[in-house]
Amino acid sequence: MRSFEPETPFESKHMKPEKREHPAEKTRLNPRNKHRERYDFDLLINCCPRLKQFVFLNQFDDKSIDFANPLAVKMLNTALLKQYYNIENWDISENYLCPPIPGRADYIHYVADLLGSRNNGIVPIGRKIKCLDIGIGANCVYPLIGNAEYGWTFIGSDIDPVSIESASRIVELNPFLKNSIDLRLQKKRKSFFDGIIQKDELFDLTVCNPPFHASFAEAQAGTIRKLNNLRNQKSIKPIQNFGGQSTELWCEGGEVKFICDMIYESKKNSASCFWFSTLVSRESNLKSVYEALRKVEATEMKTIPMGQGNKMSRIVAWTFLNAENQWNWINIRWK
Numbered sequence: 119m120r121s122f123e124p125e126t127p128f129e130s131k132h133m134k135p136e137k138r139e140h141p142a143e144k145t146r147l148n149p150r151n152k153h154r155e156r157y158d159f160d161l162l163i164n165c166c167p168r169l170k171q172f173v174f175l176n177q178f179d180d181k182s183i184d185f186a187n188p189l190a191v192k193m194l195n196t197a198l199l200k201q202y203y204n205i206e207n208w209d210i211s212e213n214y215l216c217p218p219i220p221g222r223a224d225y226i227h228y229v230a231d232l233l234g235s236r237n238n239g240i241v242p243i244g245r246k247i248k249c250l251d252i253g254i255g256a257n258c259v260y261p262l263i264g265n266a267e268y269g270w271t272f273i274g275s276d277i278d279p280v281s282i283e284s285a286s287r288i289v290e291l292n293p294f295l296k297n298s299i300d301l302r303l304q305k306k307r308k309s310f311f312d313g314i315i316q317k318d319e320l321f322d323l324t325v326c327n328p329p330f331h332a333s334f335a336e337a338q339a340g341t342i343r344k345l346n347n348l349r350n351q352k353s354i355k356p357i358q359n360f361g362g363q364s365t366e367l368w369c370e371g372g373e374v375k376f377i378c379d380m381i382y383e384s385k386k387n388s389a390s391c392f393w394f395s396t397l398v399s400r401e402s403n404l405k406s407v408y409e410a411l412r413k414v415e416a417t418e419m420k421t422i423p424m425g426q427g428n429k430m431s432r433i434v435a436w437t438f439l440n441a442e443n444q445w446n447w448i449n450i451r452w453k
Contacts, residue, residue, distance in 0.1 A: 144220075146424075147224055147425075147426065148223075148224050148228055148231070148424075150227045151227055152202045153202075153223060157181075159173050159181040159182075161201060162194070162197040163197070165201045166193070166196055166200055168196070169193045169194060169196070172184070172187065172189070172190035172193055172194070192216050195208070195217075196208050198219045199262060203263055203266035204266060205266075205288075205292055206291075207288070207291035208262075208292075209284075209288070210256040210257050211281075211284045214255065214256035214281065214284065215255050215257060216257060217257055217327070218426070221426050221431075222259045223263050223267075224424050224426070225260070225325060225327075225397060225433060226263045226268075226325075227267070228422045228424060228433055229325060229395055229433065229435065230267070231422075232323075232420065232422065232435055233322065233323065233392075233393070242322070243268045243269050244268075245270075245271050246452060247269075247271070247322045247323070247452070248321050248322055249264060249270050249271070249272045249273070249322065249324065250273045250275065250321045250323070250324040250325070250391070251272055251274045251275070251324075252275055252310055252324060252326040253275070253276055253277075253327065253328070253329075254275060254281065254282075255276065255281050255285070255327075256278075256280065256281045256285060257284075258274060258284075258299070260272070260274075260325050261274055261299045262288070262299075264325075265295065265299065270298075270323075271298050271299070272299045273299075273300050273301075273302060273314070274299060274300070274301050275301075275302045275304045276304060277305075277307050279303060282302075282303050285301050289301070310379070310380045310383050310384070311384065311386070311387045311390070312383065312386070315391075319390065320390055320391070321391040322393070322451065322452075323391070323393050323395065324391055325395055326380065326395070327396075328376040328377055328397065328398075328399075329372070329373065329376055373398070373403055374400070374403040374406045374407065377396050377403070377410075377434075378407065380396065381394075381407070381410040381411055381414055381416075382410065384414070384436070385414040389438070392437060394437070395433055395434065395436075396433070396435075397431060397433055398431065398432050398433070398434050401432070404432075404434070411436050414438075415438075416436040416437065416438060417437055417438050418436065419434065419435065420433075420434070420435045421434050422434075422435065
């Protein structure tokens, strides 16, 4: 009989790890999020056969992809958008941000809940709801999901001409989007709403995914940390698995300055939008964000927590409309 002795180095190296138990649902995602369950790679390959070359069995005998491989992540997004949001043709310019679809969908669903909270719990749907995506990027993902899930129309703005061209191409290659998503180049690089919101134009909602880092070096360091976590090994080459150009990843002052500048400018457009909103990735930035909102005398502010795996983030939303203005807005525009 073999004694219960420690494994030899050979045994430790070659024995397969015990299979992990996965939760049936990702309960931290919004209840309406279509990605609460684990990716069904058979289903996704069936709708997007090109994904098959990137799918493999990992050490736990689970089907997966290499999330550190930009091509694999891009093809996964292609399949998800086709399977769940009826986007037949989706592509982005090389080295541009390829965002995680479940997280972007979560943002849309939570701001839909925000609108619904002022409408007797009913999310307003259809073309009458108009949204502005500040910094749409080359991927056009927020408008694609918002239109598919709720029928909303979108204006997407960006300071990068290549991003606008890429997003426009996505709309053109999916003809049913033609009258639902419009793209506008922001020529004033330090502006958010000026030059984009036209005279007498009203928006029910704005969304924004701000640049996270304060410098190029910080963005590279963040990418290296992400690769180390994904591959569980040291990496010195900052290949971005989700891509990203400088305007998408970093700006002077980082996330907190970007958001605070947007808040200050929103005051000038206080009557043009019901709810302004933005993603805030760093909890430490909330103090400065709240202070900016107090300075502009926002009528109301909301913080909506979001969770994906071990990562926590949140949406901060604010409005300048008082109760009477909100009631009038809803009855004129949503009914």
